[in-house]
Amino acid sequence: MKPLIRSIAVGAALFAVGAVMLERAKAGSDEFFPPVTDPLTRQECGSCHMAFPAGLLPARSWQKMMGELDNHFGDDASVDAATARQITTYLVAHAADSAGYGDMRRWLRRVPASAAPQRITELPKWVREHREVSPREWTRKEIASKVNCVACHVDAERGYFEDD
Amino acid sequence: MQTLSRFMFLAALTVMSVAQAAPRDDILAAYAAQAKAGDAAFAGVSAVRGEALHRDRHAGGKADSPSCTSCHGENTRAAGRTPVGKTIDPVAVSVAPTRYTDAAKVEKWFRRNCREVLGRECSAREKGDWLAFMITQ
Numbered sequence: 001m002k003p004l005i006r007s008i009a010v011g012a013a014l015f016a017v018g019a020v021m022l023e024r025a026k027a028g029s030d031e032f033f034p035p036v037t038d039p040l041t042r043q044e045c046g047s048c049h050m051a052f053p054a055g056l057l058p059a060r061s062w063q064k065m066m067g068e069l070d071n072h073f074g075d076d077a078s079v080d081a082a083t084a085r086q087i088t089t090y091l092v093a094h095a096a097d098s099a100g101y102g103d104m105r106r107w108l109r110r111v112p113a114s115a116a117p118q119r120i121t122e123l124p125k126w127v128r129e130h131r132e133v134s135p136r137e138w139t140r141k142e143i144a145s146k147v148n149c150v151a152c153h154v155d156a157e158r159g160y161f162e163d164d
Numbered sequence: 165m166q167t168l169s170r171f172m173f174l175a176a177l178t179v180m181s182v183a184q185a186a187p188r189d190d191i192l193a194a195y196a197a198q199a200k201a202g203d204a205a206f207a208g209v210s211a212v213r214g215e216a217l218h219r220d221r222h223a224g225g226k227a228d229s230p231s232c233t234s235c236h237g238e239n240t241r242a243a244g245r246t247p248v249g250k251t252i253d254p255v256a257v258s259v260a261p262t263r264y265t266d267a268a269k270v271e272k273w274f275r276r277n278c279r280e281v282l283g284r285e286c287s288a289r290e291k292g293d294w295l296a297f298m299i300t301q
Binding site for chain 1: 226245246247248249250268272275276279280
């Protein structure tokens, strides 16, 4: 092999390895959750609140939630059957416990396999990650609710939930 | 040349807004027809009634949303905010020209929001009135 071609090949291989490692690091951290990419899911789930990354809940939670949209935490968030099917398919395929979508299982630590938690803000890991936020801070007007991730995590829409 | 391109731009803009006004007018006409079908005395939609519906405080709905303005705000041309803090685009057609052009979407939000504010679904007359008001805004 000619030296030039060889160095190009080695460079490309190193780049590929680096890219894979970066993806793994991102997926394995508590701070990056791939944002919703399906336009329908993004639009329907993002009208009243941010379209939360599917990786924040296990598939069984999404399935339960999508079956109860007429009473979605007290609000009517129902959609037609075809829309609900498409959204459910997306959420389940990208859920925290889905195969091949990063390792989000750490996020589900201490969640019993028999439970289908509905509130992301009640997951043990979420509570733990937010323990340093004082009750007074939560009542700030611009926060409005714990569901309003972007009030503090400015890049949450792009999947980044690092401490700000 | 500059005049020509400016003319072309204005022409395109006019075509675009006409293209968007047409489906909205169809939606409004459909509500009016539905209201008429249910009440022979119905004499057309009213932006004045629509404004009252939008601004009044209603009983029967949820405690934190007695009025449309609870989330959409007093100013129809300004952004609103959902109870959980997400910004809602303004409801006035003058500042949100693409609004109310998808009948299914309009129906979906009337169904949800009327239940939140009034505790029941809105009538065709109420929907027509409200839409007529927003078109004047």
